Amino acid sequence: MNMELSRRTFLKTSGAGIAGTTLGAFGFGEAEAAVASFIKPFHLVNTTEARNTCTYCSVACGIIIYSKGDLKKGEKADIIHIEGDADHPTNRGTLCPKGAALRDIVKSEQRLTQPMVRKAGSDKFEPISWEAALDKIARAMKDDRDANFVATNKDGVTVNRWTTTGMLAASATTNETAFATYKVVRSTGMLVFDNQARV
């Protein structure tokens, strides 16, 4: 088919659900209309689009996420497709073998869906509520900090540090998440604090 339709126009056209007749009305030949009648409605019809960035390496290719449902309207959104963003100066719409399979990492069977606990000596994870899990963490941190906080060193210098609890920060979270994490961790006096920059 020698059709110069923009992607946007094509979406609208096929979105009408009458692709064959609409194409016919555009004046294309019968043969083309016959071909068009076998084409399923374009699978990105009635999706919402979100501009995002590939989660893997720091080339940071632009991507477009297509979802059923609109988060901005407060709806649940189910991601059905991810592709390269042709407007992006770096990748100009292209993706590598990892980026091309992004939808399947979002939808991986290995995604975690509820808080779990593995008790001492146990051979399995068991469900735990968010409330119980967060209470447990905060209590453990408070108890450990209270027991091991070092206010002054042997020379009497104020050092206000805590080294028996540590945190490893992420590498694919946002700057904003990083700053919230930084504030919380530093305010406790925690020193054993690192991220993935080294590996």
Place this chain on the structure above:
Amino acid sequence: MTNSWTDIRNTDLVVIMGGNAAEAHPCGFKWVTEAKANRGAKLIVVDPRYTRSASVADYYAPIRQGTDIAFLLGVINYCIQNDKVQWEYTKAFTNAAYLVKEGFAYQDGLFTGYDEGKRDYNKDSWDYEIGPDGYAVVDETLQNPRCVWNLLKQHVATYTPELVERICGTPKDKFLKVAEMIAECSSPTKAMTSMYALGWTQHSKGSQNIRTMAMLQLILGNIGIRGGGMNALRGHSNIQGLTDVGLMSNMLPGYLNLPTEKEADLATYMSTRGFKPLRPNQMSYWQNYRKFFVSFQKSMFGPAATAENDWAYDYLPKLDVAFYDILRAFELMNQGKMNLYICQGFNPFQAFPNRGKLAKGLAKLKLLVIMDPLQTETARFWEDHGVYNKVDPSDIQTEVLQLPTTCFAEDEGSLVNSGRWLQWHWPGGSPPGEARTDVWIMSQIFLRLREMYRKEGGPFPDPILNLHWPYKDENEPTAEELAKELNGYVVSDVADPNDPTKKLLEAGKQVSGFGVLRDDGSTACGCWIYSGCFTEAGNMMARRDNSDPDDTGAYLKWSFAWPANRRIIYNRASCDLDGKPWDPSRKLIEWDGSKWTGYDVPDIAPTAKPRDVGPFIMNPEGVSRLFARKMMRDGPFPVHYEPFESPVANLIAPKIVGNPVARVFPDDWKQFAETASPDFPYAATSYRLTEHFHYWTKNNHVNAVLQPEQFVEISEELAKEKGIALGGWVRVWSKRGEILAKAVVTKRIKPMTIDGKTVHVVGIPIHWGFIGAARKGFPANVLTPFVGDANIETPEFKAFLVNIEASTGPVA
């Protein structure tokens, strides 16, 4: 990166060494292809393996892993010997002319001041001679034997092509061809770019690997120009950002330092941070350090940070050691000195060296908390997976909490790419099940802790009680609120000194950039280098205008680049002493007689006269450093040191094992194979495959299908010698552990001749584990040594010793 991905189009020569962009950064590598196709640029690849980057190179030279410094010092020597130096640039823009103090010397692999017991230097002599006027003494004629240039010339003279061949295994003719191609870029109208990644950082002298190339780029005049630069390709999608925001034991955001316990108060802390210029007229921009520090403290502690309490200086913990990095953390766990550990989107059981040691450490914790979108081996280190993770869960008393988080597709905010672009993104889907954002989880932990300290009290609760938490919903700050804090805002009005009826700064407004930050508490700023990213004009990171006037590759209106939306840092150096571009066809900025203008944001005060002010404005010298003064722990010049596990002794200093100042914990020495060990004769290296990303994509069915099974790569020669068949099982072991994998027998790896001895290379892709959609396997880190770079503790994953034999497959 000093430059950006899209700037690579402007280069004449790409050198890929210490990386493999075609496989590890495929979409960025397309800009190499563009440069080759559109302007005839050449590509050189120097690597132990004939990688896919090498397969499209104009010239490939093999090198033994861990010997890059010898190679590059050899290239510097070649350039000096053959007068291939951008002389004007080198004389005016580097410290070549600076005189070094009497007393500084180098001999047998060591500089003045080495203390073998402490594995450290007294660095007193590693500095310039200071004149009576308080400025560094320079000899612009470069005649004085104590000037940096002559010391450098002497230092690199050892690294002849013959010695390079003996150390690196690079045949002399191949080395000379590479040196010749690189040396051509000393022309002011030729640009070379260095693209490197973890192949350089993951060594016990990783920082010096990079520094050596930076020195070469400086004498070629390639820093600050289009198509030039030192370009760290970087790893994960926001590892640049996490580093910028300072999520490290010893950092505050924006590359400020956490105080040590030797700095008991703010005055002492600031006393070594005056950054007085070392030459007349220089900007020495770090003179603004106090403004950035006070503004950060206001951002952290709000009204509780006051002039009276030294801006809450005591609220910051003080370090007793240089770093509490991950290696130290696992060492402390092994010593029973840690109780709780929180892993946010991080799988250290796979990602860090010597898995046996990691397992022992994790088993000594009371509580391990995992925040992750995916299953990880770390979360299940206590689970028995037969040969892949042989444990008895009943022996392990560590409690583990596993919390489900959102992933990139479900959250909003900015990520920083290798080129320092802060790019905003928007969520596209709802999180699965009960998954929550990391911000919500961190907020919940904080709010609970604060409540407990309010009710119960406890040691020094002040920083927790007073942490500035000014969010509309304190349970979950929004990305926009946090981004605004990072940018910085005005805390209290500042009157215009020239007209008191006017306000210079108005309380509550976003600051326009770091230039307006103050040290009197009237401004707050989470990360000064990001200032300008979210101003009164809105979210600059969300900008999506991809116009690029004259196709320079700058894209100034796309997102926001730190600092100050500058796309190529040190860009003043793209012009000659009078402010005219070295290469008019590659103009970036220029001096128009009264100010700097051009395609990029000038990296200099807009009206700083070209002959007055040097281009390296962050340095008190105003120039760049071929001699690093006291800033590197292992020397002001780079030296070739062998990896801690090496098939040969160090040819230039046979007694030195590894990097002489790298930190090694006592128990780890016992787990290193000795130099030229007959038990571990093969030089191993680890790397990624293009179909996988670390340990994430084995959770993805598609990637697991593309590369389903673990393998190691060896040469046809080694396979023959050891009776190993293509596709057959092998056992690979180091002094720390063993793995079983399929053998890929390939021409891509060749035996090397090192000082007359044949050395075989074993290549070990890293991606496998006992969790996921791919077949079970072993992480390469079962084998790797527990030692890091002397300056920043990045583990030595790229060069270690193993043995290999044909084997039968694992018994499940």
